[in-house]
Structures are given as structure tokens and as C-alpha cells.
Amino acid sequence: xxxxxxxxxxxxxxxxxxxEHELVAAVNGGPLRVTRRSLPEGLVAPSAATPNISSVSExxxxxxxxxxxxxxxxxxxxxxxxxxSIATRVVPASARGRRSELLALMSTxxxxxxxxxxxxxxxxxxxxxxxxxxRGVVVRQxxxxxxxxxxxxxxxxxxxxxxxxxxxxxxxxxAGLHLRVQLQRGHYAMAVFVDGELRDLRVKLKSREIDKxxxxxxxxxxxxxxxxxxxxxxxxxxxxxxxxxxxxxxxxGDDGDPMTAALCLLLHRRAP
Amino acid sequence: xxxxxxxxxxxxxxxxxxxxxVLVAFAATLAHVAVDRLDRRALGAxxxxxALEGVDDVAAGATWTEAQSRSLWHLAAVTASGASSAxxxxxxLGLVERAVPEGVTLxxxxxxxxxxxxxxxxxxxxxxxxxxxxxxxxxxxxxxxxETRLLEERLMPGGELSVRLRARLSVGETx
Numbered sequence: 401x402x403x404x405x406x407x408x409x410x411x412x413x414x415x416x417x418x419x420e421h422e423l424v425a426a427v428n429g430g431p432l433r434v435t436r437r438s439l440p441e442g443l444v445a446p447s448a449a450t451p452n453i454s455s456v457s458e459x460x461x462x463x464x465x466x467x468x469x470x471x472x473x474x475x476x477x478x479x480x481x482x483x484x485s486i487a488t489r490v491v492p493a494s495a496r497g498r499r500s501e502l503l504a505l506m507s508t509x510x511x512x513x514x515x516x517x518x519x520x521x522x523x524x525x526x527x528x529x530x531x532x533x534x535r536g537v538v539v540r541q542x543x544x545x546x547x548x549x550x551x552x553x554x555x556x557x558x559x560x561x562x563x564x565x566x567x568x569x570x571x572x573x574x575a576g577l578h579l580r581v582q583l584q585r586g587h588y589a590m591a592v593f594v595d596g597e598l599r600d601l602r603v604k605l606k607s608r609e610i611d612k613x614x615x616x617x618x619x620x621x622x623x624x625x626x627x628x629x630x631x632x633x634x635x636x637x638x639x640x641x642x643x644x645x646x647x648x649x650x651x652x653g654d655d656g657d658p659m660t661a662a663l664c665l666l667l668h669r670r671a672p
Numbered sequence: 673x674x675x676x677x678x679x680x681x682x683x684x685x686x687x688x689x690x691x692x693x694v695l696v697a698f699a700a701t702l703a704h705v706a707v708d709r710l711d712r713r714a715l716g717a718x719x720x721x722x723a724l725e726g727v728d729d730v731a732a733g734a735t736w737t738e739a740q741s742r743s744l745w746h747l748a749a750v751t752a753s754g755a756s757s758a759x760x761x762x763x764x765l766g767l768v769e770r771a772v773p774e775g776v777t778l779x780x781x782x783x784x785x786x787x788x789x790x791x792x793x794x795x796x797x798x799x800x801x802x803x804x805x806x807x808x809x810x811x812x813x814x815x816x817x818x819e820t821r822l823l824e825e826r827l828m829p830g831g832e833l834s835v836r837l838r839a840r841l842s843v844g845e846t847x
């Protein structure tokens with residue numbers, strides 16, 4: 401049975417999430433076990449255009465050490481990449497085209513040559529398409545840290561990006577405008593859903609003033625012809641502070657650390 | 673619906689589909705074998721039915737076209753089932769040759785490739801009752817013969833004994 405499951409592709413159990421500050425490894429063969437490693441300053445600098453890791457071998461050793469602590473050897477390992485390393489674009493259902501057309505669309509406005517593009521698409525229940533693109537040289541660095549640990553690759557997704565399908569599922573039958581905000585130490589991702597359809601996904605650097613995110617949240621409804629958001633759920637770093645600012649409009653999702661939450665989702669997916 | 677974005681190299685994205693294709697192809701092969709076996713069973717039933725209906729058609733004076741089309745259809749069914757190989761006329765004649773003892777004159781041999789009960793009908797003349805008993809015993813003990821029945825035994829005007837004997841053959845066994 402174990403072998404059959406492996407063949408059928410159901411055993412993506414381990415995962416690694418990387419940010420500029422830390423590396424999180426998790427394994428879910430039973431209760432979820434998580435281990436963290438703080439990263440030296442400058443080792444990882446997320447960017448869509450330039451290589452992110454100053455020393456792949458050093459980060460590879462850290463990843464191998466974390467996975468070894470969890471007893472992961474040779475298993476497929478999912479990767480949750482920094483969101484700032486990935487370029488995203490939402491194509492509404494009305495403008496959705498063939499894959500080649502979507503690829504052409506993703507190739508525009510990139511900060512790197514389109515020939516080095518590696519991208520994938522996810523289609524929502526309402527027919528909208530979320531495209532994600534990453535530069536080959538960038539993603540290869542992250543893949544090398546998994547290979548350095550002697551493991552094969554599972555899913556490769558963005559930390560906040562990986563939550564979009566779950567949000568979409570949750571909001572697929574819900575009318576009105578809904579915002580889901582994932583805050584991390586250096587950046588945040590904001591997904592805008594209108595009547596169950598993903599309309600926008602914004603990934604931005606986070607300023608020290610949390611009020612600026614609150615101001616953005618207040619501006620979003622007007623951009624989509626709505627008076628006010630039906631719900632705003634924030635999670636991650638500073639979620640509590642942001643919820644406190646909004647006098648009830650914004651709710652703290654209280655689902656813990658974004659990197660661990662992303663890994664939880666990736667480990668529950670079937671192997672790619 | 674796809675579970676999410678995967679920015680991994682394409683070989684990792686396609687491997688699972690390859691595995692699934694292999695498993696689906698394997699399952700399809702098993703299904704094909706199972707269906708084939710079911711078909712063969714159905715053909716066996718048709719074969720039996722054909723044997724009965726073929727006789728009835730002739731007896732009931734069915735039109736030639738109907739009888740012909742039924743026969744052709746039944747023939748196709750039997751050929752597909754592989755049952756025709758059980759009724760090799762050459763081997764049946766060999767069986768008769770081995771079974772007829774000295775002192776018995778063979779008058780006629782009729783092969784009855786009945787689909788339900790393939791058999792051979794033997795008419796013979798003998799001067800002694802012991803020879804008839806020997807003939808019957810040899811047929812009964814021959815391999816490939818399921819049952820032997822003495823249909824008729826008559827005393828001819830010249831004093832000879834005339835017999836008609838039917839040996840029912842085992843389907844699927846070579847005599």
C-alpha cells in the first residue's frame with residue numbers, strides 16, 4: 401500500500417520554506433513536525449530579477465541539517481519560495497485564453513528576459529486564471545538546496561501564493577468583496593475576491609507603518625465598484641495590530657506563522 | 673481543479689501523469705482480459721443455444737435465409753470461442769478405427785458436430801453378440817468419449833446383427 405501510494409503520488413510529506421530571515425522545514429508523516437533555522441543577514445535576498453542566494457552551499461547545509469533533524473531522507477520535498485521572487489498576474493475569466501496566450505501575457509512586463517521564464521497557471525472555480533512566473537536562475541538556486549539535502553522536488557510554490565487556492569475554495573460561493581491578507585516580516589500579499597472570483601493579487605513590500613496597509617484595504621473596494629469589503633482577514637506578522645487599527649472591519653485570521661501555514665497546505669496536496 | 677501553482681521543472685510535473693498513465697494502461701489491460709473471458713462464456717452459452725435452435729429451425733421449416741443467417745452467426749460464434757478444434761474429423765475417424773473389433777463390419781459412420789453434445793454415430797454389422805458387446809466396451813473406454821449408448825440392435829434376415837451406437841464426446845478433449 402505504501403509503495404502504491406508512492407507510485408500514485410500521494411506522499412509529498414516534507415517541505416522547506418525560505419524567507420530572507422529564516423528557513424522552516426516541516427514533515428507531516430503523522431503530527432506535523434516543524435523546525436526553524438535563522439539565516440545570516442544577506443544569505444537570502446528575494447528578488448524576481450537576480451539570483452537570491454549568495455551561497456547555495458551554505459543554505460543547502462542549513463536545509464540538509466533541518467531535514468535531517470526531521471528524519472527526512474530522499475523523500476520529495478515541497479518548496480515554499482519567497483513571494484517577492486515570483487511575478488504574478490490575475491487574468492479574469494472573461495479575458496482568459498489559451499495557454500500560449502497566457503504565456504505571452506506573462507512574458508510582458510517582466511524584469512528578466514522572457515526566454516528564462518518558468519511559469520505555471522492555476523484556474524479558479526469561476527474561470528479566472530492566476531499566473532505565476534519565476535526566473536529560471538532564481539528557482540534553480542532553491543532547487544539546489546533540496547538536491548543538496550539528497551531529496552527530490554515536490555511542489556514549488558510561493559509562500560503566500562500557495563494559500564490562494566484555499567482562499568478561493570473558502571470564498572467560492574460567497575457574494576461580495578473579500579480580502580485575504582498575508583503579512584510577513586518584509587512584505588505582504590493581498591488577494592481580492594469579488595463574488596467568489598479572484599480579481600487581484602498584490603505582493604508588496606511592507607513599510608514600518610502598518611497603517612499604510614490599512615489605508616490600502618480601505619481603497620480596494622472603490623477599485624472594484626463596491627462600497628465596503630464584506631470581510632477582511634489578515635494573518636501573519638502584525639495581523640493583530642492591523643486588526644486593532646480597523647475597529648472591527650479587519651479580523652485576525654490567527655492561523656500562525658505564514659511559512660508554516662504554507663508548508664501545511666503544500667504537504668496536504670497530492671504530489672505534482 | 674489543479675491544487676495550485678507549481679514552478680518546479682517540468683519533469684517533476686509530468687512524472688506523476690506518467691505514473692498514472694502506466695497504472696491506467698495496466699488497469700485497462702486487466703479489464704480487457706476480464707471482458708474477453710466474459711465474452712467467451714457468453715459465446716459458450718450461445719454455442720449451446722445454437723445447437724438446439726439449429727435443429728429446431730430445420731424441423732420447424734424455417735426459411736432458408738433465416739436458417740442460413742442463424743447458422744452463419746452460430747458458426748462465427750463457435751469459431752470465435754475456439755470450440756471447433758474439439759471436433760477434428762480425422763481424430764474421430766482414428767477413434768472409430770481403433771474401437772471397431774475384428775468380426776464387425778462397419779456400415780456407416782456419421783459425425784455429429786452438435787455444439788452441445790458432439791458425438792459420433794456408428795452403424796455396424798456383426799455375426800456374434802459378443803462382438804457387439806466388444807464394440808460397445810471399446811467405445812466406452814476410449815479417451816475423449818463421455819458416454820456410449822446402444823441405440824438399436826436388430827437381427828437381420830441373413831442372421832446378422834445390425835447395431836446403431838452413439839458415442840458422445842467430451843467437449844474440449846481430443847479423442
